[in-house]
Amino acid sequence: xxxxxxxxxxxxxxxxxxxxxxxxxxxxxxxxxxxxxxxxxxxxxxxxxxxxxxxxxxxxxxxxxxxxxxxxxxxxxxxxxxxxxxxxxxxxxxxxxxxxxxxxxxxxxxxxxxxxxxxxxxxxxxxxxxxxxxxxxxxxxxxxxxxxxxxxxxxxxxxxxxxxxxxxxxxxxxxxxxxxxxxxxxxxxxxxxxxxxxxxxxxxxxxxxxxxxxxxxxxxxxxxxxxxxxxxxxxxxxxxxxxxxxxxxxxxxxxxxxxxxxxxxxxxxxxxxxxxxxxxxxxxxxxxxxxxxxxxxxxxxxxxxxxxxxxxxxxxxxxxxxxxxxxxxxxxxxxxxxxxxxxxxxxxxxxxxxxxxxxxxxxxxxxxxxxxxxxxxxxxxxxxxxxxxxxxxxxxxxxxxxxxxxxxxxxxxxxxxxxxxxxxxxxxxxxxxxxxxxxxxxxxxxxxxxxxxxxxxxxxxxxxxxxxxxxxxxxxxxxxxxxxxxxxxxxxxxxxxxxxxxxxxxxxxxxxxxxxxxxxxxxxxxxxxxxxxxxxxxxxxxxxxxxxxxxxxxxxxxxxxxxxxxxxxxxxxxxxxxxxxxxxxxxxxxxxxxxxxxxxxxxxxxxxxxxxxxxxxxxxxxxxxxxxxxxxxxxxxxxxxxxxxxxxxxxxxxxxxxxxxxxxxxxxxxxxxxxxxxxxxxxxxxxxxxxxxxxxxxxxxxxxxxxxxxxxxxxxxxxxxxxxxxxxxxxxxxxxxxxxxxxxxxxxxxxxxxxxxxxxxxxxxxxxxxxxxxxxxxxxxxxxxxxxxxxxxxxxxxxxxx
Numbered sequence: 001x002x003x004x005x006x007x008x009x010x011x012x013x014x015x016x017x018x019x020x021x022x023x024x025x026x027x028x029x030x031x032x033x034x035x036x037x038x039x040x041x042x043x044x045x046x047x048x049x050x051x052x053x054x055x056x057x058x059x060x061x062x063x064x065x066x067x068x069x070x071x072x073x074x075x076x077x078x079x080x081x082x083x084x085x086x087x088x089x090x091x092x093x094x095x096x097x098x099x100x101x102x103x104x105x106x107x108x109x110x111x112x113x114x115x116x117x118x119x120x121x122x123x124x125x126x127x128x129x130x131x132x133x134x135x136x137x138x139x140x141x142x143x144x145x146x147x148x149x150x151x152x153x154x155x156x157x158x159x160x161x162x163x164x165x166x167x168x169x170x171x172x173x174x175x176x177x178x179x180x181x182x183x184x185x186x187x188x189x190x191x192x193x194x195x196x197x198x199x200x201x202x203x204x205x206x207x208x209x210x211x212x213x214x215x216x217x218x219x220x221x222x223x224x225x226x227x228x229x230x231x232x233x234x235x236x237x238x239x240x241x242x243x244x245x246x247x248x249x250x251x252x253x254x255x256x257x258x259x260x261x262x263x264x265x266x267x268x269x270x271x272x273x274x275x276x277x278x279x280x281x282x283x284x285x286x287x288x289x290x291x292x293x294x295x296x297x298x299x300x301x302x303x304x305x306x307x308x309x310x311x312x313x314x315x316x317x318x319x320x321x322x323x324x325x326x327x328x329x330x331x332x333x334x335x336x337x338x339x340x341x342x343x344x345x346x347x348x349x350x351x352x353x354x355x356x357x358x359x360x361x362x363x364x365x366x367x368x369x370x371x372x373x374x375x376x377x378x379x380x381x382x383x384x385x386x387x388x389x390x391x392x393x394x395x396x397x398x399x400x401x402x403x404x405x406x407x408x409x410x411x412x413x414x415x416x417x418x419x420x421x422x423x424x425x426x427x428x429x430x431x432x433x434x435x436x437x438x439x440x441x442x443x444x445x446x447x448x449x450x451x452x453x454x455x456x457x458x459x460x461x462x463x464x465x466x467x468x469x470x471x472x473x474x475x476x477x478x479x480x481x482x483x484x485x486x487x488x489x490x491x492x493x494x495x496x497x498x499x500x501x502x503x504x505x506x507x508x509x510x511x512x513x514x515x516x517x518x519x520x521x522x523x524x525x526x527x528x529x530x531x532x533x534x535x536x537x538x539x540x541x542x543x544x545x546x547x548x549x550x551x552x553x554x555x556x557x558x559x560x561x562x563x564x565x566x567x568x569x570x571x572x573x574x575x576x577x578x579x580x581x582x583x584x585x586x587x588x589x590x591x592x593x594x595x596x597x598x599x600x601x602x603x604x605x606x607x608x609x610x611x612x613x614x615x616x617x618x619x620x621x622x623x624x625x626x627x628x629x630x631x632x633x634x635x636x637x638x639x640x641x642x643x644x645x646x647x648x649x650x651x652x653x654x655x656x657x658x659x660x661x662x663x664x665x666x667x668x669x670x671x672x673x674x675x676x677x678x679x680x681x682x683x684x685x686x687x688x689x690x691x692x693x694x695x696x697x698x699x700x701x702x703x704x705x706x707x708x709x710x711x712x713x714x715x716x717x718x719x720x721x722x723x724x725x726x727x728x729x730x731x732x733x734x735x736x737x738x739x740x741x742x743x744x745x746x747x748x749x750x751x752x753x754x755x756x757x758x759x760x761x762x763x764x765x766x767x768x769x770x771x772x773x774x775x776x777x778x779x780x781x782x783x784x785x786x787x788x789x790x791x792x793x794x795x796x797x798x799x800x801x802x
Contacts, residue, residue: 004335011329013321014473014778015787016781019124020325021117021332029110030336034343038107056304071497076346077111079355090126092119093355110340114333114352118359121329125322128785132318135528136370138793139315143381145795149301158730255663304794309393311791312374316394318788319371326361363788377467384634396485405491412498426512433750442752443607445511448528450756451589452504452535457760459768463493468771472716474778480572481789486549498537507531521605529597564630565637571777574634575770580627581657582766585759587623591616624661628654650697653689660686664737682735693729694769700776701727716775716781726768733765 005023012020014418078096095111267516312597333356337349356362375387375394383390427433432441467490469476477487488496509528539551557576561566567573580587595610596602635651638644660682667675695701701723711723736758 003324004331008328008332011324013067013324013787014475015434015500015782016124016321016325016785017782019120019785021121021329021336022113023332023336026110026113027339029106029113030339030343033106033340035102036104051228067400075351079349079352081355090123091360093359095352096302099149104333109327116338118333118356120359123629124785125364128318128322128325129364132315133324134369135315135318136374136613139308139311142311143377143794145165146301146304146308149304153298153301166648166688234617304665305344305382307791307794309378311793312378313381313393314788314791316374316378318370319367319374320395321787323371324366326367330356330362332674348652387418396483398484401489403490406494409491409498412495412502415500416505419502419509423505423512424511426509426516426551430512430516432512432677433692433753439603439750440607441515442750444521444525445528446591446752447592448532449504449508450752450759451532451586451593452501453756454499454583454586454589454759454763455505458583458763459493460497461763462770463490464496465767465770465774466490466493469774472775474774475781475787476774476778479774479777479781481570482576483549487548488550492547500560504531522603524636525602525605529593529602532593532597560740561630561634568641569638574631574638575773576633577627577631578769579766581631582762583759584624584627585755588620591620591623621665624665625658628658632658646697650693653686653693656682656686656689660737681713687734687737691731691734695727698769698776699772700779701772712779713778723772726769726772730765730768733761733768736761 005027008020008023011459030750045368069432078093078098080096082094083090084094093115097108097111309374334349334353341347341349375390375594378394379385379387379390382393430438466476466488468474470490477484507527511524514524514527515521540555541548541551557572560569560573561577561580564573564577570604595613595616598608599609601607632651632654635647635654639647639651660679661680663675663679667679700712702710706712706721708715711720715723717723739754739758
């Protein structure tokens with residue numbers, strides 16, 4: 001049977017760990033109470049007293065209590081409830097130990113710790129409940145606005161269909177003025193007495209006609225600003241008896257909008273859509289000093305609905321976490337009180353548990369009600385009244401891990417090792433990897449093998465990272481914003497690596513076998529290129545097979561990196577860009593392979609054609625700088641979005657790496673002593689910069705006042721030695737650039753093999769870096785209690801007080 005402490009640790013929310021009951025500290029205090037010297041005497045006295053007949057105790061008890069119904073039974077503790085301050089509604093609990101029950105300091109410390117934990121749980125629960133309630137109200141308002149927009153859009157579509165308009169071109173154009181008085185006059189309508197449902201429906205049907213009569217632009221193409229002023233020249237009697245007031249923030253100005261009737265409220269609350277720029281096409285909005293236009297179409301409405309839907313999913317997830325938080329803490333209090341009663345043979349559990357059950361975190365039902373409201377609203381608005389479909393989004397279930405995956409990992413791993421052994425033996429016998437003046441195989445085929453080796457070594461280390469993150473309960477799925485139903489598990493990653501490398505080494509083994517049997521390079525040289533093409537086709541395959549969601553997500557991330565800084569940078573984007581910084585040799589191999597096969601050099605065996613071409617040489621140098629260049633642009637974009645100067649210092653790190661790489665390339669061309677000095681100085685400066693950023697910023701280590709010397713206060717791994725070892729290993733592996741200066745070689749091994757070994761060392765260093773980088777990110781999230789994603793809402797309304 002699993003101990004409760006293990007269950008408690010396995011079920012708690014990792015980011016909220018500090019807010020949970022410190023069950024382990026309470027157990028330590030309880031053990032100290034057990035180990036007190038006088039406890040044995042107390043227990044013996046109690047055991048001796050147990051020989052007295054129970055009937056005597058019961059009779060004495062009846063005598064004392066007879067005729068005194070208002071007299072309370074004597075209790076060993078009394079719990080006082082008080083408020084933290086006169087203005088605060090947070091209730092605080094303090095336990096008073098009566099008689100000789102608390103005659104030792106350990107008991108007092110135990111109950112003091114219990115009170116602190118109860119007060120902490122109540123405070124955190126109240127704060128999170130308030131946060132989720134506010135988010136729920138905001139999402140309900142967003143849903144109302146979206147409903148009003150869709151209502152107006154459907155009315156417009158109904159009219160558009162009658163005029164033979166295509167659905168693709170149907171949209172709504174709103175013309176607005178920047179002056180508050182003009183906006184007020186636009187949204188005021190003629191009073192209409194609604195006495196029956198038929199009249200209401202008729203008013204709704206004729207709403208668009210009335211607006212068109214007043215020349216409010218409601219067409220596909222934007223109308224001129226004079227359409228607004230034309231409404232003001234009409235002679236209708238504008239009634240303002242019971243307007244619904246809404247304040248909308250647009251271009252830094254708060255504009256008051258009066259909406260007297262429900263129908264026009266539905267139609268014109270679309271003005272609030274103006275404020276969220278990421279939902280608007282800038283080309284469709286032209287603002288001047290007098291006014292502007294908003295072009296609203298079905299795509300933007302669908303995008304807004306998708307964002308609101310994601311907001312409800314995250315809110316529901318947060319409410320589920322809060323229910324888990326309540327249940328686990330209640331169970332922890334029960335368990336520790338039971339242990340205390342067992343040790344002291346006192347009846348403390350009924351007394352203290354009554355207070356715990358009546359405390360705020362266990363008695364409040366707001367979370368339950370909000371959860372039911374979210375479920376009902378989601379079923380109605382996003383699942384077409386299909387509750388089962390709604391629960392798929394609200395409670396996504398993780399994919400079940402199949403034993404077949406583990407079986408095939410073993411099968412393909414065995415195939416890979418066997419084929420690799422055969423390939424190495426055959427290559428050694430033929431002498432391909434020895435130093436030769438000209439080797440067609442090493443110039444043309446080996447880059448393909450090197451490229452795949454580096455890619456899948458990196459992927460294998462990522463699988464190891466996932467395994468380590470799961471063991472240490474680092475919430476990598478939340479950090480990377482991965483879907484639980486589609487994310488790759490570490491077994492999936494290992495299966496991909498084993499299968500791919502078995503295929504690659506198998507093809508390379510077959511290719512080398514054909515060469516040894518007398519086939520010419522011209523006859524078999526297309527095989528490596530076909531292998532490369534096959535993997536590219538699998539990567540972009542549109543069919544729902546071979547982890548399509550993960551493949552497409554990878555392609556989207558690569559698009560965001562290549563087009564930096566056009567896209568907003570998220571965690572996964574710059575994390576992947578950092579991986580590319582360790583894969584420069586792989587990128588250069590890809591470039592060479594593409595050039596070799598596209599130019600047709602594989603037919604003429606002119607493997608030096610690409611190296612002689614000036615454009616290729618320039619592109620080869622550019623590829624060496626591209627990952628650092630992309631990462632620099634990402635830092636600049638993050639500084640522009642967030643305003644944090646730390647991103648500028650991070651940008652400087654990649655600039656120093658670019659300068660160091662440029663100096664090494666110049667030294668490879670020139671070879672002079674002057675360039676050697678420049679390489680040494682620039683590389684040392686860049687290495688020190690990168691090491692500082694690795695240890696202090698990315699890993700969060702080297703904190704001077706930490707309780708763990710030269711580390712940090714919170715550590716996910718139990719042993720401190722592993723952190724010191726990792727820092728030392730990272731330092732050694734960062735010095736791989738010395739190979740450029742020393743030009744060391746292993747006897748007569750080809751320099752390409754040495755380059756592959758050094759590139760693999762850098763990939764291994766990156767795999768080590770990945771674990772500690774995400775550990776630090778997880779601890780930062782835990783420090784701010786971030787367990788659910790805060791979705792930026794599409795519509796923004798400003799309170800009238802603001």
